[in-house]
C-alpha cells in the first residue's frame with residue numbers, strides 16, 4: 657500500500673470497536689470483560705505458549721503485540737517479570753489499564769501499527785507473544801515489519817510466538833463464512849481493518865538468520881503460528 661491511511665483507519669476501527677463492545681471484538685464468544693473472559697484468555701495463553709514450545713520464566717521481559725483490553729496480558733504478567741503491552745488502539749489499552757489495575761508490572765504502549773516498535777530496544781525482550789492481531793493488519797508489509805521488528809527485539813535466548821492467518825482455499829472459505837456470520841449480527845467484519853492480509857510462508861521463513869531459527873506451526877484451518885528462537 658502506497659500511503660498510510662489504512663493505519664489511521666485501523667486505529668479508528670479498533671478505537672470504535674473498543675467503545676462499541678471491546679470484549680466481542682477481542683474474543684467473539686464474549687460481550688463482557690468478565691471473569692470468564694479473562695479465564696479463557698489465561699487458558700489460551702498457556703495453551704498457545706505450550707503449542708509453540710515457549711516457556712515464560714519469572715525473570716522474563718515479555719512484549720505482547722496487540723494486547724487489546726488485557727485478556728492475555730493478565731496471564732503473561734503473572735508468568736513474567738514485566739510485560740510491554742502494545743496496541744494500535746489507545747482506547748483498547750486504556751481499558752486494559754483499568755482491567756489490570758492490580759498488576760504493577762505492565763507498561764502500556766500505543767504503537768503506530770505499521771509494524772515498527774520504536775519504543776523497544778534491540779535485544780531487550782525475552783519473549784514476544786501475539787494472538788489474533790496480525791490477521792487483522794491490512795498491509796502485508798506491515799505484518800512482515802512486525803515479525804522482523806519482533807525478532808530484532810529478541811535478547812540472546814529469546815523466544816517468539818506470533819499467530820498469523822493460515823493460507824489455502826479452505827482457509828479463505830472458512831474465513832468468509834465467519835465474516836458473513838458476524839456481519840448478519842451487526843458487527844463490522846467486512847472492514848479491511850478486520851479482514852487483514854496473508855503473508856506467503858516463504859517470506860516469513862526468510863526472516864531467519866544465522867542466530868535466529870524461524871518455523872511455522874499450523875494450528876487449525878485459520879491459524880498458523882510463527883515460532884522463532886534466538887541463539888543464547
Ligand SMILES: C[S@@+](CC[C@H](N)C(=O)[O-])C[C@H]1O[C@@H](n2cnc3c(N)ncnc32)[C@H](O)[C@@H]1O
Nearest residue numbers: 670682722723724727743744745748769787789
Ligand atoms: C482481536 S483483538 C485481540 C487482542 C488480544 N490479542 C487478545 O487475544 O485478547 C486484536 C487487537 O489487535 C489490535 N491491533 C489491530 N491492528 C493492530 C496493529 N496494526 N498494531 C497493533 N495492534 C493492532 C487491536 O486494537 C486489538 O486490540
